[in-house]
Amino acid sequence: MRLINRHPGIVLRAALIALPFVLLFIAYALGSQARLAENPSDKLMPAPGKIAETAVRLLTEPDRRSEKILFWYDTGASLLRLTLGVGISAALAVIFGLLIGLLPYVRATLAGFVAVVSMIPPLAVLPILFIVFGLGELSKVVLIIVGILPFLIRDLSGRVLEIPREMIVKAETLGASSLVIALRVALPQLLPRLIQAVRLSLGPAWLFLIAAEAIASEQGLGYRIFLVRRFLAMDVILTYVIWITFLAFMMDLLLRWVSRRFFPWTEATL
Amino acid sequence: MSFVTATNIFQSYGRRPILERVNVSVEEGEFISIVGASGCGKSTFLRLLLAQETPTKGEIRIGGEEPAREPGLDRGVVFQKYSVFPHMTVLENVVAGESFRRPWGRFAGAEKRAARDRAMETLTRCGLDHMADAYPAALSGGMQQRLAIGQALAAKPRILLLDEPFGALDPGTRLSMHAFLMDLRAETGMTVFMVTHDLEEGFKLGDRVLVFDKPRWDPTDPDIIGATITYDFDARNGGIPYQTIEEETHVLHPA
Numbered sequence: 349m350r351l352i353n354r355h356p357g358i359v360l361r362a363a364l365i366a367l368p369f370v371l372l373f374i375a376y377a378l379g380s381q382a383r384l385a386e387n388p389s390d391k392l393m394p395a396p397g398k399i400a401e402t403a404v405r406l407l408t409e410p411d412r413r414s415e416k417i418l419f420w421y422d423t424g425a426s427l428l429r430l431t432l433g434v435g436i437s438a439a440l441a442v443i444f445g446l447l448i449g450l451l452p453y454v455r456a457t458l459a460g461f462v463a464v465v466s467m468i469p470p471l472a473v474l475p476i477l478f479i480v481f482g483l484g485e486l487s488k489v490v491l492i493i494v495g496i497l498p499f500l501i502r503d504l505s506g507r508v509l510e511i512p513r514e515m516i517v518k519a520e521t522l523g524a525s526s527l528v529i530a531l532r533v534a535l536p537q538l539l540p541r542l543i544q545a546v547r548l549s550l551g552p553a554w555l556f557l558i559a560a561e562a563i564a565s566e567q568g569l570g571y572r573i574f575l576v577r578r579f580l581a582m583d584v585i586l587t588y589v590i591w592i593t594f595l596a597f598m599m600d601l602l603l604r605w606v607s608r609r610f611f612p613w614t615e616a617t618l
Numbered sequence: 619m620s621f622v623t624a625t626n627i628f629q630s631y632g633r634r635p636i637l638e639r640v641n642v643s644v645e646e647g648e649f650i651s652i653v654g655a656s657g658c659g660k661s662t663f664l665r666l667l668l669a670q671e672t673p674t675k676g677e678i679r680i681g682g683e684e685p686a687r688e689p690g691l692d693r694g695v696v697f698q699k700y701s702v703f704p705h706m707t708v709l710e711n712v713v714a715g716e717s718f719r720r721p722w723g724r725f726a727g728a729e730k731r732a733a734r735d736r737a738m739e740t741l742t743r744c745g746l747d748h749m750a751d752a753y754p755a756a757l758s759g760g761m762q763q764r765l766a767i768g769q770a771l772a773a774k775p776r777i778l779l780l781d782e783p784f785g786a787l788d789p790g791t792r793l794s795m796h797a798f799l800m801d802l803r804a805e806t807g808m809t810v811f812m813v814t815h816d817l818e819e820g821f822k823l824g825d826r827v828l829v830f831d832k833p834r835w836d837p838t839d840p841d842i843i844g845a846t847i848t849y850d851f852d853a854r855n856g857g858i859p860y861q862t863i864e865e866e867t868h869v870l871h872p873a
Contacts, residue, residue, distance in 0.1 A: 512700035517670055518766075519703075520689040522773045523719030532714070532723040536705040613705050613753040 394583040402583035418572065423591070426557060426569040429485060433492025434553050438546055440493075441500035442538060446530050448501070449508020459505065466498030471559055478564060488560040488568075495556040496549040500542075507541045508534050540611040547603050554596055621646035621809060622667075622777060627676035628844070629662055635844030636662050640676070642828065642847060649803060649810045651824030651853065653817055659845040660813050660830045664781050667811055668693055680776055691719060694775030698782045701766035702754045708765055709750040712737035715772025737772065744768040744798070760791035764798060771806065780812040784819065796823060820853070827851040 356364055373396070380393040394402075406419040447454040448462070474491055481487035511534060519533045561570030569588055576584045607614070620643035627640040636659045644650055654660045665671045666678060669686035677685040680692055689695070702711050713733050717725045725733050741747045744764040746757075754762055763783055770778060784792045800823065803810060814820050820827045829849040836842050 514697040514700040515703065517668065517689050518695060518697070518701055518770075519714075519718060521668070521691070521693050521695050521770070521775065522715055523691040524723060525721070528718055528720070528723035532718065533703060611705070613755060 391580045391582055394586070399583045399586050403587040406584065406587055418567075419591075422567050422569050422572050422588075423595075425567045426561065427595070429488045429561075429568070430492065430553060430557050433489045433557070434496070434546060434550070436489070437493050437497045437500055437549070437553075438542060440497060441504050441545070442535070442542060444501045445504025445508055445538065446534055448505035449511075450526065450530055450534060455505075462498055462501050462505075466502055468494075470495035470556055474560065474563065483564045488557065488565070491556045491560045492553050496553050499549055499552070500545050503545045503548075504538060504542060507538060507545075511537060540607050540614045543603050543607045543611075547600055550596060550599055550603075554592065558592075620644060621648075622678070622680050624666075624678045625676050627663075627666060627673045627678065629659070629666060629671070629673045630844065634841055637666075637673075638833075638844035638846050640846050642850070644809065644811075644826075646809055647807045649823060649825045650812070651820030651827045652811060652813045652830065653815070653820045653827060654830035654845070656815075658830045658832065661781060663830065664779055664811065664813050667777070668695055668779055691773060692776040694770035694773055694778045696763065696766045696770055696778070696780050696783045698785045702762055702769060704754050707751050707753055708741065708746055708757070709734065709737055711754065711765055711769050712740050712772050715769045719773075740768045740772055743802070758791070759787050760795055763787065763795060767799070767802070771802070771808075775808075777809045777811065780810065782813055782815060785815060792819070799823065821851075824853045827853045 376393070377396055380395050383390045383393050384395060406417075408417070410416055411418045444458070444462075448458055449455070470491060473494060477487045477490050477494070481490050515533060516529060519529050524532070557568075558570030558573070561568040562574040565571040569592055573585050573588050622644040624640055624642050627637055628635065629637040640663065652660045652663065662671070666673050669678075669689050672685075672687060679685055683692075686692070695701070703714065706714060713725070713730075714723075716733050716736070717723055724730075738747060738750065741750055744767070746761060746765055746768070749757060749761065754765065757765065767778075767783070784795050787795060796819070802808075812820070812823065827849075828847050829851070830845045831848040832840075832843050832845050833848060834843050
């Protein structure tokens with residue numbers, strides 16, 4: 349039997365899914381053990397037990413000076429920036445995607461411009477954003493928008509253009525105006541694609557968020573990581589990295605669920 | 619005065635002529651089959667009828683009105699594919715046939731309920747009432763085309779345009795679709811234009827069969843001549859309309 353036709357059973361599949369995680373953990377534990385055996389005060393690779401200990405402390409004990417549990421405080425601040433940035437981008441992308449995809453006049457005006465703007469490396473304009481929007485929340489949200497909006501607009505306008513011409517003509521013969529075609533034919537078909545596009549852009553969104561927080565901020569997950577870097581507190585950094593990974597993964601899962609729950613008609617088609 | 623008239627239609631893309639000197643007039647309630655080889659302009663002619671394209675020269679009028687510049691309510695259409703909206707249920711698709719002309723494309727309240735009742739009737743006629751809440755993806759090819767025809771008719775167009783509507787269906791389904799379309803036509807008396815590859819289908823369903831072809835063939839530059847209507851058959855009674863004996867013949871027919 350060819351390799352392409354061989355499938356693992358349920359149990360083996362579960363084991364295979366877990367395998368790389370387990371291997372990574374074992375490799376880390378061995379490395380950490382070897383380093384700590386050489387030098388007990390080594391900070392670069394703290395033992396897994398130490399990380400767990402630090403994690404519990406971070407999650408439950410309030411900061412002595414501010415009396416806040418910084419971990420949750422940072423999480424809240426970062427998530428707020430991220431949701432604002434991604435949410436605003438998604439809303440704008442839907443509007444511009446529909447306009448560019450449906451109206452030839454807007455397409456002629458904006459498609460080339462968006463294609464050029466999307467080539468600007470967002471981090472290169474970060475200093476400008478800090479100067480224009482200050483060091484507060486706004487510049488971080490704007491960086492995320494600058495980073496992912498052009499991609500989202502290009503993706504969504506392309507998706508609108510992919511709607512078969514036949515379907516648009518059919519709507520025209522039913523007497524639909526441009527507005528009705530946008531709202532009742534194009535928009536509903538665009539929303540599941542929007543979720544796919546947002547899922548893809550979550551990675552860059554996190555990147556820009558952490559970059560902005562690392563450079564100038566007073567709270568946030570990225571800020572904390574770059575702060576404790578000075579003390580080589582790898583146990584804190586690793587806790588935060590695992591937490592960010594977990595958050596990003598849950599968001600992806602949530603969006604997938606939303607897509608399946610609210611757009612059942614996409615499942616069987618195409 | 620004929621219902622649909624096409625006068626001296628020329629259509630070319632760039633320098634390449636597709637249609638030349640197409641003249642045809644059609645009475646209200648006629649079923650016109652359009653046949654021809656691939657690339658002979660029959661689909662182009664349908665797009666011109668639909669007003670999806672405007673001819674380079676000439677004009678098409680329906681009921682004596684000004685030539686249309688874009689597709690509208692007076693023309694209904696069913697394509698081979700993509701004729702129904704995948705994000706709406708079967709019932710919503712039919713309701714859309716009536717509601718899309720509204721400013722927001724929707725009905726509300728009592729109007730909505732009435733529209734849904736009418737749509738249910740249409741679905742019953744199409745044999746789709748048991749699938750009202752399903753999405754089109756769950757329908758077979760024949761059911762999807764029945765839905766597309768039902769949706770187009772819900773908008774009450776003046777002419778119905780079919781672009782190879784049964785091209786993607788298996789032979790058995792195709793036969794039942796023929797019966798469905800004939801019944802529907804007998805009921806509504808609609809003027810229909812149908813493009814098809816299938817000669818037999820064209821003669822079976824049509825009152826007239828228009829054949830599109832190039833009238834001349836230039837061996838040095840075959841693309842220089844566009845197609846036109848080369849034959850216009852009377853297709854009633856299986857293509858032999860004058861064989862019907864009109865007078866009583868007093869011949870004994872075995873029962």
